[in-house]
Amino acid sequence: MPKWLPHSLLYAYFGGFILLIAALAWFRPVTHQDNSQPIAFPHTVHAGQLGLACNFCHESVTQGPQAGMPTVDKCVSCHQAxxxxxxEIQKLLSYHEKGEPIRWRxxxxxxxxxxxxxxxxxRSGLDCSACHGAIEEMKEVRRVRSLQMGWCLSCHRSRGASFDCATCHK
Amino acid sequence: MLPVIQEQLLLIKVMQGACQTLLCLSLGYLVGEALLSLPGKALFTTSPLLPAPSETSSGPKVLTGRRAGLLIALIMACNLLLMKIAYRAALFTGPFWGGVTVLFIIGLALILATRQHLKGAHSAGRLSLIAIAAGDLLLLSICYFLLNAESLLLTPETWPFLTSRPPLLLSWHGTVRFAQFTLLALMLAGLDRRHNRQLLIFVAALLWPLTQVLELLLTPELASSPNLYLIAALALMTSAGLGLMIIRPLLQKRPSSLTLPLTGIIILAMLWVLGAQTARENTLTVASLAGLQLPPVTSQATATPPATQAAAKPETSPAVDGAQLFQQKCSVCHRFDQRLIGPPLNSVLEKYRPGKAKLTGFLRTPQKIDPDYPTMPNLGLTEQEAGAIADYLLDHKIVQPTPR
Structure with a gap:
């Protein structure tokens, strides 16, 4: 066995793993996740300092599947004054003037x-923070729950909700 | 959280990390050594480079005696306490952690007593074999449990369901962390010149990258961050360094200095602990810890009316309710005596005085009345909420002056 063989084999082995980790870091979405929004809307002010209820802006949260984003008109109804x-408000007003919707991320x-x-x-009495965390503490909204099936099922099971497949997989 | 803790949080976390590293190193050595020492008498004494067998039976000299045991138990308690202070992990109760610590001390005492016993001229009898195996098993299972609990800190979302589903405690991530701990323990046990166990360090260093990649893959998505990958890469390089520095003496079949490998193992243990801490930083935030207390399950019948936060308040005291609602929903734009976004309420309330219904109607579907002001947005109030606010507003004129 040549003298250099074990060393170069080791280099190749560990080098391969380092490349693997680099590839993982590059391809997994978590490492370059961007939570920035077209307008830096501060929930810390609206939900935190002002204490507006969530459904003040997300109107349809009790009425349908989507919590709903407020229309530009709704934002402007307060922010024209x-x-x-x-x-950031000028940005909002320019959306309003152009009649364009805001494409939130x-x-x-x-x-x-x-x-x-x-x-x-x-309607089952869950607070918004059960799934969204303390939104009023976030300058920039980010996800704090995995939203994965195991998590959904744990909660469904503990609260006696249905866990028939067809409840969620229609 | 006490302000003092808030200020010194970084220090507390550093101390916790240091405790955990120390704990991992001392415990790893003990467990690994114990794991190998008894069967090792048969397995490793055949090495041709060994000194006379009479010397080997004198047993290990590091970490023996009561004092070492006390020290390790103390570090363990410190670690748990600091963990609790730093992360306020309300995972289990105090008595529970106390129980774990007691079991830990029993296991530790078993191992240490056997080692003390073996240090003398006694031969390894069946009793000491059983004692050391029991102690090892106890310590290892506690480590497995604690490492799983540590991984559980990365998924606070599962905490509310632990009481109903205890298996949630175990996770693949915790299992891989335990495998890494075992590798560290084997490396530490391999640091023995006479027994020529350096092959152990080499094998563990070879296996380390596998567990590292597995750990990265199993880390919950919300816990991973670029820093975590950086630390993983550093740990991998350390294990590569270990492998490379061990292979030459291993091939030449001669014992070498153990200082360098020991330094490598210590760095690896530090990175191992640091990785867990970095992952925790992402998940144990104020924002993600909110909302973990789920409300009691309401039956289907009571759940039918819209249960928004405000409407859930009892209607028995509408005056209090109205004042609260006013503070919450209206006071952003309205004062009684001054112009803010909307008109001063004292000037507009007069025309609603004859009937409450008109005011309630306006509150539910606001119309533009005064061109001087922006249109009031629809607040989505229910009939009761609007009624309560109207009551509050109409009552208010009597009790002047206004708040704030």
């Missing part, structure tokens, strides 16, 4: 094959 000099998304409705969950 409040803090109009701030750059979606942070909480369950796959297409899941039927999820906010209405039922809110």
């Amino acid at each position: 409040i803090a109009t000099e701030r750059p 979606r942070i909480h998304q369950v796959p297409d094959f899941i039927y999820f409705t906010h209405k039922r969950h809110v």
Whole structure:
């Protein structure tokens, strides 16, 4: 056996694993996740300092599957008078003038094959923070629950909700 | 959280990390050594490079005696306490952790007593074999349990369901962390010049990258961050260094200095602990710990009316309710005596005085009345909520002056 063989084999072995970790870091989405929004909307102010209820803006949360984003008109109904000099509000007002919707980045998304409705969950007495965490503490909204099936099922089981497959996989 | 803890949080976390590293090293050595020492008498004494067999039976000199046991138990208690202070992990109760610590001390005492016994001229009898095996098993299972509990800190979302589903405690991530701990223990046990066990270090260093990649894959998505990958890469390089520095003396079949491998193992243990801490930083935040207390299950019948936060308040005291609702929903834009976003309420309330219904109607579906002000947004109030606010507003005119 040549003298250099074991060393080079070791180098190749560990080098391969380092490449593997680099590849993992590159390809797994978590490492370059971007939670920024077109307008830096502070939940810390609206839900935190002002104490607005969640459904003040997310109106349809008790009525349908989607909690719903507020229309630009709704934002402007307050912000045509409040803090109009701030750059982020000016951005909002320019959306309003152009009549364009704001394309918010979606942070909480369950796959297409899941039927999820906010209405039922809110009506069963769950607080928004059970799934979304303390939104009023977040400058930039991010996900704090995995939204994975095991987690859904744990809660369904402990609260006596249905865990028939067809409840969520319609 | 006490302000003092808030200020010194970083220090507390550093101390916790140091405790855990120390614990891992001392415990790893003990467990690994105990695991090998008894069967090792048969397995490893055949090495041709060994000194006379009479010397080997004198037993290990490091970490023996009561004092070492006390020290390890103390570090263990410190570690658990610091963990609790730093992360406020309300996972289990105090008596529970106390029980784990007691079991831990029993296991530790078993191993240490046997080692003390073997240090003398006694031969390894059946009793000491059983004692050391029991102690080892106890310590290893406690380590497995604790490492799983540590992984559980990465998924606070499962905490509310632990009482109904105890198997949730065990996780693949915790299992891989335990495998890494075992590898560290084997490496430490391999640090023995006379027994020429360096092959153990080499094998463990070879296996380390596998467990490292597995750990990264099994880390919950919300816990992983670029830093975690960096630490994993560093740990991998350390294990590579260990493997490379061990292979030469291994091939030449001569014992070498143990200082370098020991340093490598210590760095590896530090990175191992640091990795867990980094992962925790992402998941144990104020934001993610909120909402873990689930409300009691309401029966289907009572759950039918819309149970928004405000409407869930009892209707027995509408005046209090109205004031609260006003504070919550209206006071952002309205004062009684001054213009904010909306008009001063004292100036507009007068026209609603004859009938409450008109005011309630306006609150539920606001119309533009005064061109001087922006249209009031629809707040989505229910009939009762609007009624309560209207009551509060109409009552309010009598008790002047206004709050704030």
